[in-house]
Amino acid sequence: IAGVTTGTSTSPGVTPSAVSGIVLGGGEHSIANNFGEILPVSVAGIVFFDTNNDGIQNNAGDTGIGGVDIVLTGTDDLGPVSLALTTNPDGSFSFEGLRPGTYTLTEPTQPTGTINGITTAGSAGGNATPITTTPSAVATIKLTTPGSRSSDNLFAEIPTNSSVSGQVWMDMNDDGLANGSEPGIANVKVELSGTDIANNPVTRTAYTDAQGRYSFTDLAPGTYTVTEPEQPAGTRNGQTVAGTTGGTATPVATTPSAISNIHAAANQHSTDNNFGEIPQNSSISGRVWLDGDNNGVVDAGEAGIAGVTVRLSGTDSTGAPVTAEVQTDAQGRYSFTDLTPGTYVVTEPTQPADTLNGQTVAGSTGGTATPVTSVPSQIEGIVLGANQHSTDNNFGELRGGSISGRVFKDNNDDGQVDPDETGIP
Known part of the structure; x- marks a missing residue:
């Protein structure tokens, strides 16, 4: 401020x-040439990982985040x-030497x-944006009193360093354990x-890799569900198993399979959320045919018998009973497909019309066939693995023959039935 004499002062x-x-x-004398000074104000705060989303830096994992632009x-x-x-580096920031203002x-x-967490206005008040609004801000920080300071303006951020992972695999023995030898x-x-x-709300989709593994990474702490929306081809539902952080898995009888209530904390990795599937890609097939020479081999020219009922029974690898029936096609062929590994029996419950029982022959995976003298014919002990096909489980039949003749009065004893010679009833 210029004094009582003339002079020019610089502007604030x-x-x-x-x-x-x-x-x-x-x-x-030039007096009252004064230099007025204003105490500066300041604005400070911190940007930090808020692992429990309470807006306060109070957990061991609530570390500051360095290098953030403010x-x-x-x-x-x-x-x-x-x-x-x-x-x-500790997430702190401070604007010093400010003039009073807003x-x-x-x-x-x-x-x-x-992802965005809770933003909190500091010691001098202000209006913080809600968690749903980005970019985060604290507005209307009023520092009109010289020397005042707004501290603890907090920008809390939720870390996305958690994950949920698992495997979809062929559970050959249906024990719910991916034992390393069972393929993914x-x-x-x-779906997550x-x-x-x-x-x-969080929704994501992944596809399993060559080993059947899937992973959802960069997740914020939360509660999640993983779902297998479609049954994999060539399988039926097996055991679904919750992973390392717990959860609730659907039972075998429920599809689609899912694991719910998977709780993931900050930097926590929920692994082994697994979907076991039972392979259903095996088959048993064979033929019912007229074995003209009764050698147990389907030779060229030997015809199949159509419309014959063949019955499948047995127990699959999970202990579940299996029963099914088919009829042979025009070539006498039959097939039971989409089978689970297990031990099976095929039976021809009824002898085809106008035939006699021939040789019954176990197929390509072995088994025990009934002898010609036993009816109904069957092949038992057919053991199937995954994607295994037991063929040529065949039922040979013999064409029925006949013997006929006449009892008559041979009047002239010549051994011929003459026109005037009558039969004897």
Whole structure:
């Protein structure tokens, strides 16, 4: 401020401050050339991982996030203000040496590996954006009193470093354990759904790799469900098993298979959420035919017998009973497909019309056939593995023959039935 004599003072905000052009006459004194100073204000806070989404840095995992851009905008007594900095390694930041005014803090870019958490206005108040709004900001920070400070402006971020994973596999013995020798099933669709800790709905889709494995990564803490929406081709539903962080798996009788209530905390990895499938890609087939030479071999020219009922019975690898019936086609062929590994019996319950029982022959995977003297004919002890096809389980039949003749009065004893010779009833 220029004194009582003439002079020109610099404007507020111009440094260094000066009073120039002070003109002094003889015996004059220039007094009250004063330099007024204002105590600066400041705005500070921290950006941090909020592992439990409570908006407070109070857990061991709630570490600061360094290198995050923070922008300060607002208006002081000299006009608009715009400043920027990046957070320190511990996530802290501070705008110092500010003139009194009204300010806004903004985090323009969501930190890598996070979703938005709770933003909290600091010690001087202000209006924080809700968790659903990005970019996060604290507006209307009023620092009109010189020397005042707004501290603890908090930008809490939820880490996305959790995961849910598992495997879809052929559970050959239906024990619910992926034992390493049982193959995975590739290209199976698996869906993730649920709600993260910030109440955001989460939906994702993955497909199993060549080993049947799937993984959903970069998840925020939350509660999730994994679902296998479609039964893999060539299988029937087996045991579904919740993983390392627990959950509720659907029973075998329920499809689609799912594991719900999978709780994933920050940096927690729920593994072995597995979907066991029982292979249903094996078969038993054979033929019913007229074995003209009764050698037990389907020779060229020997015809099949159509419309013959063949019955399948047995127990699959899960202990479940299996029964089915088919009829032979025009060539006498029959087939039971989509079978689970197990031990089976094929039976011809009724002897085909106008035939006699011939040789019954066990097929390509072995078994025990009944002898010609036993009816109904059957082949038992047919053992099937996964994707195994037992062929040529055949039922040979013999064409029925006949013997006929006549009892008569041979009047002339010549051994011939003459026209006048009658039969004897």
